[in-house]
Amino acid sequence: MDDAKPAPAALHGASIISAIKDAGIQYILSVPDLHTSKGLLFPIAQDKDLKLIRVCKEDETLGISAGLSYGDIKSLILVQYTGFLYAMNAIRGVALEQKQPAIFMVGLLGKEPGVEPQKSKRYGVRILEPILDVLPMKRILIETDADVPLIRPAIEEALASSKSLAILIGGKPL
Amino acid sequence: MSRMDRIEVLNILKRHITREIVVGVYSTGADWLEVNDRPLNYFSVGAMGLGSSHGLGLAIARPERKVVILDGDGSLLMNLSGLVTVGKMAPKNYLHFVFKNATYEANGGHPIVNQDVDFEGVARAAHFPHTATVSDIAEFEKRLPDWLKQDGPTFVCLEIAQGKIGPRPYDEMYKQSRRIALREALNADA
Numbered sequence: 001m002d003d004a005k006p007a008p009a010a011l012h013g014a015s016i017i018s019a020i021k022d023a024g025i026q027y028i029l030s031v032p033d034l035h036t037s038k039g040l041l042f043p044i045a046q047d048k049d050l051k052l053i054r055v056c057k058e059d060e061t062l063g064i065s066a067g068l069s070y071g072d073i074k075s076l077i078l079v080q081y082t083g084f085l086y087a088m089n090a091i092r093g094v095a096l097e098q099k100q101p102a103i104f105m106v107g108l109l110g111k112e113p114g115v116e117p118q119k120s121k122r123y124g125v126r127i128l129e130p131i132l133d134v135l136p137m138k139r140i141l142i143e144t145d146a147d148v149p150l151i152r153p154a155i156e157e158a159l160a161s162s163k164s165l166a167i168l169i170g171g172k173p174l
Numbered sequence: 175m176s177r178m179d180r181i182e183v184l185n186i187l188k189r190h191i192t193r194e195i196v197v198g199v200y201s202t203g204a205d206w207l208e209v210n211d212r213p214l215n216y217f218s219v220g221a222m223g224l225g226s227s228h229g230l231g232l233a234i235a236r237p238e239r240k241v242v243i244l245d246g247d248g249s250l251l252m253n254l255s256g257l258v259t260v261g262k263m264a265p266k267n268y269l270h271f272v273f274k275n276a277t278y279e280a281n282g283g284h285p286i287v288n289q290d291v292d293f294e295g296v297a298r299a300a301h302f303p304h305t306a307t308v309s310d311i312a313e314f315e316k317r318l319p320d321w322l323k324q325d326g327p328t329f330v331c332l333e334i335a336q337g338k339i340g341p342r343p344y345d346e347m348y349k350q351s352r353r354i355a356l357r358e359a360l361n362a363d364a
Binding site for chain 2: 027053054055056057059060061062063064065066067068069070071072073089090092093094097098099100
């Protein structure tokens, strides 16, 4: 009897990048995250269609994203969950209270493959979804390539309704 | 050391401002609102310290306009790294004034952490091509046209006397209708 577990389905950074382009994203604002470093940030840095603004800390992105919107520029904030938590006061102030929506892509570093974030052994990963519910901020979870089609409509809906969005990257993009 | 009066500085600025987007934060923003309430003002900081970040986004979004940031020293200390990001991106239409009175006016009048901090030196280290520190109102008035005209990013530390201690009319500054008015003004004149 073969009791070996099947390999988890893959998540490819290229498919995510294609989806965010299809959603009209032009700028990426980012602090490096080990979870998305190889599969997303390095390719984005080389992508001719996306402009990358590297920032020093995550709360800067809320102001930059808001400012960009006055030129009808759509931006995506690519950070690790720790950085999302770090930026919480700016998220509260700019994105939620002042209604200048932000689109986040949040790497869940250390989340176990196939495990729901709230059941992760990692404390910071476990608390993220309940925090999003409290804010409130809509979220989608991307584990494998099968989830990638969720990205474009979620971004389009968020921007059309002036609501913020968190795209949680659970699988590690290849 | 002589220090300028912020209202006097802002009244001089008002005489030179035309199509620029002005980003005002906390006490400085409140004073600017009293001096020059106009659609092209942007009051959406939302979290202390983000003036440079909002200004950077606006400067990239609207390269045809100068973006003038009216920052406070306490605010800038909360986001010094923002100057590094601006220095890297280097938008030519970015002009950043920090009003240094060494006091958290918005938070009860407490001193900032280090009242001798060299803000101009920080901006220079972040590779702003143009920096200055000014404490004389006549010098400010003389140099202002060049700062508004020249390619930036430009950073100017204005040494001022302490103004009103908060709270100020933040609800009035930050109401959403102002941001809608700014967007409409920009689109109407695109």
